[in-house]
Amino acid sequence: MTQTEHYILPDIPEYHRIDVYESNGGYAAFRKALGMKPDEVTDEVKKSNLRGRGGACFPTGLKWTFMPKTSDKPKYLAVNGDESEPGTFKDRQIFEQNPHQLIEGILIGCYAMGITVAYVYIRGEYGKWIKMLQAAVDAAYEKGYIGKNILGSGFSTEIYLHKGAGAYICGEESSLMNSIEGERGYPRIKPPFPAQRGLWGCPTTINNVETMTNVPLIITKGWEWYSKIGNVKHPGPILVGISGHVNKPGVYEVPTGVPLLELIHTYAGGIPGDKKLKAVIPGGSSTMILRADQLDGVCMDADSLKAAGSSVGTAGLIVMDEETDLIRILSRLAKFYHHESCGQCTPCREGTGWLHKVLERFEHHQAKTEDIDLLLDIANNIEGNTICALGDAAAWPVQSMVRRFRGEFEKCLAPASH
Amino acid sequence: MLNEENLKKIEEIGKRYPEAKAALLPALWIAQEQDGWISEETMKQIGDLLGLPYGHVLGVVTFYTMFNSKPLGTYHIEVCTNASCQLRGSDKILRKVEHVCSAGAGHTSPDGKWTVNEVECMGACGGAPMIAIGEEYYENLTPDKVEEILRKLP
Ligand SMILES: Cc1cc2nc3c(=O)[nH]c(=O)nc-3n(C[C@H](O)[C@H](O)[C@H](O)COP(=O)(O)O)c2cc1C
Numbered sequence: 001m002t003q004t005e006h007y008i009l010p011d012i013p014e015y016h017r018i019d020v021y022e023s024n025g026g027y028a029a030f031r032k033a034l035g036m037k038p039d040e041v042t043d044e045v046k047k048s049n050l051r052g053r054g055g056a057c058f059p060t061g062l063k064w065t066f067m068p069k070t071s072d073k074p075k076y077l078a079v080n081g082d083e084s085e086p087g088t089f090k091d092r093q094i095f096e097q098n099p100h101q102l103i104e105g106i107l108i109g110c111y112a113m114g115i116t117v118a119y120v121y122i123r124g125e126y127g128k129w130i131k132m133l134q135a136a137v138d139a140a141y142e143k144g145y146i147g148k149n150i151l152g153s154g155f156s157t158e159i160y161l162h163k164g165a166g167a168y169i170c171g172e173e174s175s176l177m178n179s180i181e182g183e184r185g186y187p188r189i190k191p192p193f194p195a196q197r198g199l200w201g202c203p204t205t206i207n208n209v210e211t212m213t214n215v216p217l218i219i220t221k222g223w224e225w226y227s228k229i230g231n232v233k234h235p236g237p238i239l240v241g242i243s244g245h246v247n248k249p250g251v252y253e254v255p256t257g258v259p260l261l262e263l264i265h266t267y268a269g270g271i272p273g274d275k276k277l278k279a280v281i282p283g284g285s286s287t288m289i290l291r292a293d294q295l296d297g298v299c300m301d302a303d304s305l306k307a308a309g310s311s312v313g314t315a316g317l318i319v320m321d322e323e324t325d326l327i328r329i330l331s332r333l334a335k336f337y338h339h340e341s342c343g344q345c346t347p348c349r350e351g352t353g354w355l356h357k358v359l360e361r362f363e364h365h366q367a368k369t370e371d372i373d374l375l376l377d378i379a380n381n382i383e384g385n386t387i388c389a390l391g392d393a394a395a396w397p398v399q400s401m402v403r404r405f406r407g408e409f410e411k412c413l414a415p416a417s418h
Numbered sequence: 419m420l421n422e423e424n425l426k427k428i429e430e431i432g433k434r435y436p437e438a439k440a441a442l443l444p445a446l447w448i449a450q451e452q453d454g455w456i457s458e459e460t461m462k463q464i465g466d467l468l469g470l471p472y473g474h475v476l477g478v479v480t481f482y483t484m485f486n487s488k489p490l491g492t493y494h495i496e497v498c499t500n501a502s503c504q505l506r507g508s509d510k511i512l513r514k515v516e517h518v519c520s521a522g523a524g525h526t527s528p529d530g531k532w533t534v535n536e537v538e539c540m541g542a543c544g545g546a547p548m549i550a551i552g553e554e555y556y557e558n559l560t561p562d563k564v565e566e567i568l569r570k571l572p
Contacts, residue, residue: 089544163444164443165446182437182441249546285501342481
């Protein structure tokens with residue numbers, strides 16, 4: 001195992017306290033940024049090749065350049081801590097262990113984009129963790145890092161937390177904005193994109209919690225240093241949440257580009273009872289399932305997982321041993337997407353329910369051979385036909401499971417059709 | 419109905435947003451913290467406060483699963499049964515909870531002590547299987563541990 005230093009979840013006791021954070025160099029990046037031109041800050045982030053940790057791996061610096069430089073309307077930042085994708089539990093660790101680095105990243109982002117108000121949207125179930133982050137925000141206000149004329153720089157910005165209330169869809173960025181505005185969490189049609197018309201029709205940037213927590217590192221140590229951590233095209237430290245059939249489930253900070261098999265066997269201590277690996281879902285429930293025999297040389301970075309026929313997503317690695325009933329897992333996920341569909345688009349609202357119903361037939365060994373193709377047909381009709389990507393997220397697990405584990409479905413046919 | 423102190427809190431929170439409507443979710447949370455649920459009268463009160471029709475407030479309350487438009491039992495037990503928890507035995511955890519609480523998922527026990535719900539992923543997959551009781555997470559559970567936790571509650 002390559003033992004690396006931890007930059008997102010440092011092994012320093014009491015790091016969540018502002019005095020401990022400061023005495024370890026905390027808020028120096030923000031001070032440094034305040035001495036730079038805003039464009040220089042954005043440029044630094046752009047050159048670092050930091051890519052979003054919220055699921056789509058979108059280049060962060062590039063996203064920041066979409067914001068208009070001058071605007072007669074206020075500009076906003078919405079930080080995404082909805083973290084509701086099954087298999088994902090990393091942002092919670094940041095709220096708990098390193099809230100000030102997140103706050104510092106938010107402040108740097110606000111300065112770079114000329115933003116005066118940032119909202120951090122956190123899922124309602126994280127009540128305890130919202131209080132932890134709020135305590136850190138309060139401490140930062142007290143020390144003058146947030147508020148009016150910060151550190152005498154003339155730059156002002158506010159940070160407010162906004163509590164969600166149990167809706168996976170609110171992690172989708174346009175739905176998140178509707179939720180902040182006091183609406184049901186319905187996704188919006190794009191274009192217009194958030195940088196043009198976001199919160200209250202004003203220019204808005206949305207970034208994930210972990211993404212923002214990476215930003216101070218880039219400013220302190222420079223883009224060159226950052227861009228050399230891990231995989232060149234998708235660099236930096238990444239939080240991998242490993243769950244399912246492993247001896248030591250949990251969140252592991254690693255450089256991007258670590259082989260999945262190393263994550264499973266070395267970091268997470270292998271599979272209980274020395275059972276064999278059957279499959280993994282590499283990056284949260286929406287990413288395509290991979291068979292154990294497809295994992296040779298596959299690493300936790302955007303290119304490698306794409307080449308393998310899946311994606312990094314939220315780096316929530318779900319591990320399944322040889323005895324796993326994959327049909328039950330898939331059926332449970334289909335139930336999830338059906339429950340969480342906001343109901344706006346017919347293909348998703350109806351299709352997710354049909355997927356679940358057909359999968360239940362397999363679960364109860366009542367399916368017919370045609371039902372395998374029916375599943376694909378339904379999934380294909382959802383994919384690409386909805387306002388937001390929840391539809392795709394519901395379709396991909398089904399499509400990949402049928403393609404890669406057809407035998408599992410055939411084992412679940414009703415006796416008569418054998 | 420919201421008390422004076424909480425009405426003031428909502429007014430204060432409203433200042434964080436350029437439009438009154440944005441205080442709706444925070445206001446609903448304050449109401450639910452006060453009463454444990456959100457009654458029709460409270461929804462109307464919040465609507466009046468923020469200048470929103472009752473229908474809008476109701477629509478929002480029913481959209482979000484965490485808002486309760488009916489009172490719950492003294493303890494709200496939420497059992498995650500999504501993929502990572504299922505892989506580590508959440509079936510047995512749910513059965514144990516239902517048994518100890520004498521309430522099936524989606525129901526409140528006859529004595530009003532427990533409300534049991536099967537829920538979607540709560541972001542604690544590294545500690546699967548897990549349950550939440552109110553805001554508190556309990557992770558790395560076995561049926562025996564769950565029983566012990568529940569029986570200790572007054
Ligand atoms: C259904 C759905 C749920 C999502 N949930 C989350 C989430 O919980 N957290 C998150 O950061 N991004 C989530 N996203 C992605 C966001 O839309 C957005 O791409 C992301 O927050 C951008 O941040 P990043 O560029 O820093 O990754 C979700 C997307 C979809 C379609």
